[in-house]
Amino acid sequence: MFAIMASLVFLPAVASAQGNDPDNTLYLDLKDGRVVIQLRPDLAPNHVERVKKLASEGFYDGIIFHRVIDGFMAQTGDPTGTGRGGSNEPDLAQEFSPAPFRRGTLGMARSSDPNSANSQFFIMFADGDWLNGQYTVFGEVIDGMQYIDNITRGEPPANPDKIVKMRVAKDAQ
Numbered sequence: 001m002f003a004i005m006a007s008l009v010f011l012p013a014v015a016s017a018q019g020n021d022p023d024n025t026l027y028l029d030l031k032d033g034r035v036v037i038q039l040r041p042d043l044a045p046n047h048v049e050r051v052k053k054l055a056s057e058g059f060y061d062g063i064i065f066h067r068v069i070d071g072f073m074a075q076t077g078d079p080t081g082t083g084r085g086g087s088n089e090p091d092l093a094q095e096f097s098p099a100p101f102r103r104g105t106l107g108m109a110r111s112s113d114p115n116s117a118n119s120q121f122f123i124m125f126a127d128g129d130w131l132n133g134q135y136t137v138f139g140e141v142i143d144g145m146q147y148i149d150n151i152t153r154g155e156p157p158a159n160p161d162k163i164v165k166m167r168v169a170k171d172a173q
Contacts, residue, residue, distance in 0.1 A: 024048065025169035026055060026139070030151070031161060035144035036169075037106060044095035044138040047108050047117065051138065054087055054119055055166045064160040065151050072128065074151045075109055076163060077120035081156065086118030095136045101128040104141035104148075123148050 026037040041048040054060060060076070066083050067075040078085040094114040101107060101124055109120035117136060125148070141148060151161045 022170035023168065026051070026166060027169055027172045028144075028166045029164040030147045031164065032147045032150050033144055035147050036142050037139045038142045039139045040099070040137065043097045043099050044108075044136045046092055047095055047136050047138040050087075050089060050092060050119070051121065052168050054089075055168055056171055058165075059087060059119065060163045060166040062162055062164075064156070064162050066156045066160060067122075068151050068153045068157055068160075069125075069155065070153045071126050073107075073122040073124050074148060075120060075122040077109065079119075081160070083120070083156075086120060089118065091115060092117045092136075095138075096133050097137055098133065099137040101131040101135070101137065102140075103127060104145050105137055106139035106141070107131065107135040107137055110135065125149065 024039040024041055026039060028035040028037055039048045039052070059079070063076055063079060064081045065074045065076045066078055066081050075083070079087075092108070092115070094117070096114075099105075103124055103126050105124045107122050107124070108117035109122055110117040121138070123141060152159060154160070
């Protein structure tokens with residue numbers, strides 16, 4: 001019981017400290033404003049490194065949100081816009097953790113193969129406990145969730161929103 005209580009007390013302190021780390025903070029610019037994302041290398045170091053690498057290369061710039069389900073999540077990261085594409089990097093092995101899927105959590109999308117995450121990710125509009133332990137948590141929105149809430153819904157949306165620009169904070173202008 002003490003371990004559970006301690007994790008509830010210390011986890012927010014760790015999260016807060018990481019939010020001040022420009023090497024583990026992403027700026028996701030959308031049409032309505034900037035979303036600040038705290039990356040969680042403590043949970044998923046390989047997934048965090050992949051997203052940082054792709055963001056630094058400009059991979060995500062201009063990519064649409066191709067699957068946006070009201071009350072669930074907004075998914076992006078596919079250069080084809082179909083939900084079937086990814087980067088030229090190899091797929092990643094899962095890094096599942098006990099971190100829960102809550103509003104603002106970022107998870108890596110994958111196929112039915114748990115070791116198939118590549119570049120696609122999703123941001124939760126609401127809690128999704130059924131995803132816990134089934135998908136890799138690699139970050140969380142710490143500011144600008146209202147801009148995520150404004151993303152156009154649809155599978156795919158008729159007029160999808162795009163990532164204007166996504167960069168690691170230390171590299172952003």
